[in-house]
Amino acid sequence: MCLTPAVRTGELFDLLRDGRPWTRAQLADATGLARSTITTRIDTLMRLGLVAPFGGARSTGGRPPALFALNPTAQLVVGIDVGATHARAALTDLNGSILGEVDAQLAVADGPGPVLTWVVESVRDLLAGSERPIGDLAAIGIGLPGPVEHSTGRPINPPIMPGWDRYDVPGHLQAHYPVPVLVDNDVNIMALGERRRHLRDVDDLVLIKVATGIGAGIVSGGVLQRGAQGTAGDLGHVRVPGADDVPCRCGNTGCLEAVAAGPALAAAVRALGEQAETGGDVVELVRAGSQPAMAVVRQAGRDIGEVVATMVNLINPSVVVIGGQVAGAGEHLLAGIRESVYQRSLPLATEHLRIVTSRAGGEAAVLGASALAIEHVLSPEVVEAASEALAAADAAAEAGLQRSL
Amino acid sequence: MCLTPAVRTGELFDLLRDGRPWTRAQLADATGLARSTITTRIDTLMRLGLVAPFGGARSTGGRPPALFALNPTAQLVVGIDVGATHARAALTDLNGSILGEVDAQLAVADGPGPVLTWVVESVRDLLAGSERPIGDLAAIGIGLPGPVEHSTGRPINPPIMPGWDRYDVPGHLQAHYPVPVLVDNDVNIMALGERRRHLRDVDDLVLIKVATGIGAGIVSGGVLQRGAQGTAGDLGHVRVPGADDVPCRCGNTGCLEAVAAGPALAAAVRALGEQAETGGDVVELVRAGSQPAMAVVRQAGRDIGEVVATMVNLINPSVVVIGGQVAGAGEHLLAGIRESVYQRSLPLATEHLRIVTSRAGGEAAVLGASALAIEHVLSPEVVEAASEALAAADAAAEAGLQRSL
Numbered sequence: 001m002c003l004t005p006a007v008r009t010g011e012l013f014d015l016l017r018d019g020r021p022w023t024r025a026q027l028a029d030a031t032g033l034a035r036s037t038i039t040t041r042i043d044t045l046m047r048l049g050l051v052a053p054f055g056g057a058r059s060t061g062g063r064p065p066a067l068f069a070l071n072p073t074a075q076l077v078v079g080i081d082v083g084a085t086h087a088r089a090a091l092t093d094l095n096g097s098i099l100g101e102v103d104a105q106l107a108v109a110d111g112p113g114p115v116l117t118w119v120v121e122s123v124r125d126l127l128a129g130s131e132r133p134i135g136d137l138a139a140i141g142i143g144l145p146g147p148v149e150h151s152t153g154r155p156i157n158p159p160i161m162p163g164w165d166r167y168d169v170p171g172h173l174q175a176h177y178p179v180p181v182l183v184d185n186d187v188n189i190m191a192l193g194e195r196r197r198h199l200r201d202v203d204d205l206v207l208i209k210v211a212t213g214i215g216a217g218i219v220s221g222g223v224l225q226r227g228a229q230g231t232a233g234d235l236g237h238v239r240v241p242g243a244d245d246v247p248c249r250c251g252n253t254g255c256l257e258a259v260a261a262g263p264a265l266a267a268a269v270r271a272l273g274e275q276a277e278t279g280g281d282v283v284e285l286v287r288a289g290s291q292p293a294m295a296v297v298r299q300a301g302r303d304i305g306e307v308v309a310t311m312v313n314l315i316n317p318s319v320v321v322i323g324g325q326v327a328g329a330g331e332h333l334l335a336g337i338r339e340s341v342y343q344r345s346l347p348l349a350t351e352h353l354r355i356v357t358s359r360a361g362g363e364a365a366v367l368g369a370s371a372l373a374i375e376h377v378l379s380p381e382v383v384e385a386a387s388e389a390l391a392a393a394d395a396a397a398e399a400g401l402q403r404s405l
Numbered sequence: 406m407c408l409t410p411a412v413r414t415g416e417l418f419d420l421l422r423d424g425r426p427w428t429r430a431q432l433a434d435a436t437g438l439a440r441s442t443i444t445t446r447i448d449t450l451m452r453l454g455l456v457a458p459f460g461g462a463r464s465t466g467g468r469p470p471a472l473f474a475l476n477p478t479a480q481l482v483v484g485i486d487v488g489a490t491h492a493r494a495a496l497t498d499l500n501g502s503i504l505g506e507v508d509a510q511l512a513v514a515d516g517p518g519p520v521l522t523w524v525v526e527s528v529r530d531l532l533a534g535s536e537r538p539i540g541d542l543a544a545i546g547i548g549l550p551g552p553v554e555h556s557t558g559r560p561i562n563p564p565i566m567p568g569w570d571r572y573d574v575p576g577h578l579q580a581h582y583p584v585p586v587l588v589d590n591d592v593n594i595m596a597l598g599e600r601r602r603h604l605r606d607v608d609d610l611v612l613i614k615v616a617t618g619i620g621a622g623i624v625s626g627g628v629l630q631r632g633a634q635g636t637a638g639d640l641g642h643v644r645v646p647g648a649d650d651v652p653c654r655c656g657n658t659g660c661l662e663a664v665a666a667g668p669a670l671a672a673a674v675r676a677l678g679e680q681a682e683t684g685g686d687v688v689e690l691v692r693a694g695s696q697p698a699m700a701v702v703r704q705a706g707r708d709i710g711e712v713v714a715t716m717v718n719l720i721n722p723s724v725v726v727i728g729g730q731v732a733g734a735g736e737h738l739l740a741g742i743r744e745s746v747y748q749r750s751l752p753l754a755t756e757h758l759r760i761v762t763s764r765a766g767g768e769a770a771v772l773g774a775s776a777l778a779i780e781h782v783l784s785p786e787v788v789e790a791a792s793e794a795l796a797a798a799d800a801a802a803e804a805g806l807q808r809s810l
Contacts, residue, residue, distance in 0.1 A: 034439075147753055156753050204633040216719070220632070225625050227721020228609040231754040232625075234718040239711065239749060241646045241659065252749065254646065306644065310715055313639040314621070316632020344644060344657065348552055348561050349636045 009041045009387040013050060014380050019095075021054035021067040042068055044387045049074035050378075070094070075138035075377060076130070078123050079370030081186060082115060082144050084108055084160055084212050089119065090366040091126035094138075094374055096196060100126045101366070108145055111163030112172065120176045139180045140173055141373030143189035143365050145213070150230045153183035159250070160213070180382075182372045186365055187233060188224055190358070191217025193368030194321050198359045204317045207358070208235060210304065210333075211279060211324035214257050218315060236261070238307050256307050260300040262326055268296040283328040297329045301336020308337055308355075309344035316349050323358035330357055414446045414792040418455060419785050424500075426459035426472040447473055449792045454479035455783075475499070480543035480782060481535070483528050484775030486591060487513055487520060487549050489565055489617050494524065495771040496531040499543075499779055501601060505531045506771070513550055516568030517577065525581045544585045545578055546778035548594035548770050550618070555635045558588035564655070565618070585787075587777045591770055592638060593629055595763070596622025598773030599726050603764045609722045612763070613640060615709065615738075616684060616729035619662050623720060641666065643715070645708050661712050665705040667731055673701040688733040702734045706741020713742055713760070714749035721754050728763035735762060 015030055016022060024042065028035045045051035045068075052071035072095040080089045088103040102122050108115060119142070127134055146158025153170040155161055170181035191207035199205055203222040209215050216233035218225040225232045236257035237250050246264075248255035258264055262279020269276040269285060272292035276282050285293035308320055320341075326333065338355055345353075358364055376382060420435055421427060429447065433440045450456035450473075457476035477500040485494045493508040507527050513520060524547070532539055551563025558575040560566055575586035596612035604610055608627040614620050621638035623630040630637045641662035642655050653663035663669060667684020674681040674690060677697035681687050690698035713725055725746075731738065743760055750758075763769055781787060 147751070218719070220625065220630050220637075221628060223626060223628075225720070227625070227754070228723035229721055229753050229757065231751055232719065232721040234721075234751050234754065237749070237751065238715045238718055239646050241644050241649060244646060307715075310643045310712075311719060313643055314623070314637065314716060314719060315630070316634055316637040316639075318633035344642070346552070346636055346639050346642065348634050349632070349639065352634065 009044055009384055011380050012038070012041050013045055013378070013383045016045070016051055016068065016070050017378055019070050019072070021069040023066055023068075027068075041387075044390060045383070047390060048383070048386050050383065072097070074136075076127070076132060076136050077139045077141060077370055077373035077377060078126060078137065079189075079366040079368070079373060080119055080122070080140065080142040081189070081365030081369055082106070082108055082119075082142065083186065083365075084145050087115065087118060087122075088362070088366050089122040089126060090363075090370060091130055092367075092370040092374075094378065096367060096370050096374060098363075098366075098370075100129045102126060108161050108164075112167045112169070113163075116169070116172050119173065123177060134177070137177060137179055138377045139182065139373035140177065141182045141184075141189070141369035141371070141376075142169065142173075143184055143186040143369050144169070145186045147231050147234070148183050148185050150182075150184055150226055153181060155183075156230075180373075180376055182369075182376055184226075184369075184372060185215070185217075185230075185233075187215040188217040188226070189368030189372060190323055190360075190364040191219055191321075191368065192224060192371045193364035193366070194323065194358055194360045195219060196371045197364070197367055199319060199321075202319050204315075205319040205321060206233075206308075206311055206315065206317045207321040207323055207364075208304070208308065209324035210261065210300075210322060210326040212262050214261050214304070214324075216311070218317075220315065220317075235307055235311075238310070240303050240306050243303065256303060260303045265296055265300055265326065268299075269293050272296070279324075279326040280328070283326060286329045286332055294332050297326075297332045298336040300326070301333045301338075302340050303336075304333075305337035305340025306344065309341045312341060312345040312349050312353060318352055318354065320353065320355045321358050322356070323361070323364055327357045333357075414449055414789055416785050417443070417446050418450055418783070418788045421450070421456055421473065421475050422783055424475050424477070426474040428471055428473075432473075446792075449795060450788075452795060453788070453791050455788065477502070479541075481532070481537060481541050482544045482546060482775055482778035482782060483531060483542065484594075484771040484773070484778060485524055485527070485545065485547040486594070486770030486774055487511070487524075487547065488591065488770075489513055489550050492520065492523060492527075493767070493771050494527040494531060495768075495775060496535055497772075497775040497779075499783065501772060501775050501779060503768075503771075503775075505534045507531060513566050513569075517572045517574070518568075521574070521577050524578065528582060539582070542582060542584055543782045544587065544778035545582065546587045546589075546594070546774035546776070546781075547574065547578075548589055548591040548774050549574070550591045552636050552639070553588050553590050555587075555589055555631055558586060560588075561635075585778075585781055587774075587781055589631075589774075589777060590620070590622075590635075590638075592620040593622040593631065594773030594777060595728055595765075595769040596624055596726075596773065597629060597776045598769035598771070599728065599763055599765045600624060601776045602769070602772055604724060604726075607724050609720075610724040610726060611638075611713075611716055611720065611722045612726040612728055612769075613709070613713065614729035615666065615705075615727060615731035617667050619666050619709070619729075621716070623722075625720065625722075640712055640716075643712050645711050648708065661708060665708045670701055670705055670731065673704075674698050677701065684729075684731045685733070688731060691734045691737055699737050702731075702737045703741040705731070706738045706743075707745050708741075709738075710742035710745025711749065714746045717746060717750040717754050717758060723757055723759065725758065725760045726763050727761070728766070728769055732762045738762075 054067040054069040087106040091100040155164040187209045207217045214236040216235045237255040239254045243254040246258045248258035265282045266276040459472040459474040492511040496505040560569040592614045612622045619641040621640045642660040644659045648659040648664045651663045653660035670687045671681040
């Protein structure tokens, strides 16, 4: 790890990210940098718009302002959640506060063309609605319902996304908006969103989405775990004991999705004489008091709980959040999950374990996509690169000025 | 995150930890600190013995040495591996090079008294054998065969360690050696040791120990994953599909340990007419060409593979290392594991996956215990605390001097 002095602008900014105001003297103390250096770098951050004077009253006449803080409104990001049959986009500031939102019924299976056209239009509409110039857009975060190679932003063999395999999602969007585009799978961003909104102090959490498919986003030690190829959290095709005769669309038998995702629950409810096409229908039946639907959901909870018990043994989270459409069945689902987990997991791992339904709900994914984009925009490396670009532009302007003299 | 200027000694040292030599000018460039500050802090690190002049030839006469580097021989640590029926201790320098080793047949079930007495004597004997003073001992790392609360160093409800529950292991050892004592479970330290010795560039690995019990150490993104309560990697009591009728000593049925750990393999081999008491006996039979033993090991591989497949789906490591006594069965075991994993795991997660037996073998655990201790000794926080203690001692000496004048 060889730090160059230049990296210090990004690192200095890292201190300001918490939102508290700082004086130059405090920043000099905290970094060990000379006061004159601090002044230069604060100037750069102010020109980038990332930092602003705080408490304007203290800055009078020609004196430089005494306090500086992160300026959350300086730039905007858009967080986008593309699901199997719907999509949602939210414009937020650098605090993740939502300034505008749009959604649409949209099939991801229609392919990247129609879906990304909707994304491009939504970003434009959200910016127009906020009356902010396009230059204020700093990044786009987007979640897709399948495995994504996070480093390139390309979906890899996504089972329910025909036409998307290795599609250059960032390239497509960057033809319209020349900003960083961060892509991840929908469940990872849900975990980020739930944590950002409701579980900020929880460093070890698992979010399990139960909808048309089943997947998990894992945060350990405060860090989203993507694994070596970005496929961590692939819960849907873990084998459930006792379900060996149930075929799955993946070609194996006994997968969790084959017994506990929305379509399986609807089929089980139909077999008991009720009408249901989707997991959402099953949730409606549960809410209406249908005994067969309640029994089906509780059994699905036990099956999900078998795999959650394994996750608890292997990963030892302190909170397991159940999200996605089927989480709407609430306590009926949680009771089944808890039943299996408390029976199968190590007592030490369950002693302080909380198993809850998502509170961010339908907004978890857009909030997480926005968080992914904000993390990137505010990272020391990106702030540093912006500072260097500004210095290079200054140098070029200076050289031009000298030639013209 | 509020860095005080004082923290910079630890951070400066962080640059030197890679072992390469640095000049004062390079260190000033890399940190942005003034040259005079670098000189003061290098002086502190040299007084602590952690940094030494490098390439003595360049330092002539009264001139200060031009190059500085980590001094790996400055301090020593002892890594200790306590297994169910054996124990081993190794004295290493700060590079993890082994300077001396002792081992013993020792039952952890005898309780903390006899076991820790052996540890205390072994540390004394190893130091005596190295002809280094006791003051050179910087820390002790120790692995125990059960769940450990890493923050306090206390075993928590360890199933095969009667008398150890919540025992203050660091306190016991610190009554003899006033140094930091780091305690972790045996499988976590094996993962650290295997990585340090053979897989330095692998950031996502799982080490699975198959012996009297079965457990896993998980490294993700280069960080050992302990989970919220330190129980991550508890593989032994995950339910194996198809083994529902097999009772486990934990009270549940179908646990991986009940079908694939050493005692289960020995029982299965006996049922086929061979003689075996332990997993080690089964490995001997496999090596001698016993068909029944080979069949039993291969089936154990398939059962372990079912759970490894789940780990691959959930965690997405790039290397799975099989260690412990039963790993001696080599390809017979690996073939069964691979069979299940390639059938059950997502293709993207297995595309670049390697499944191998441990190369560090019997030394993985002591190397990992030593690595745990070294990590602590060389951490910026600990180096900083040592610097501050030195400064306080200087100030006290100065005050004493002034009084005596």
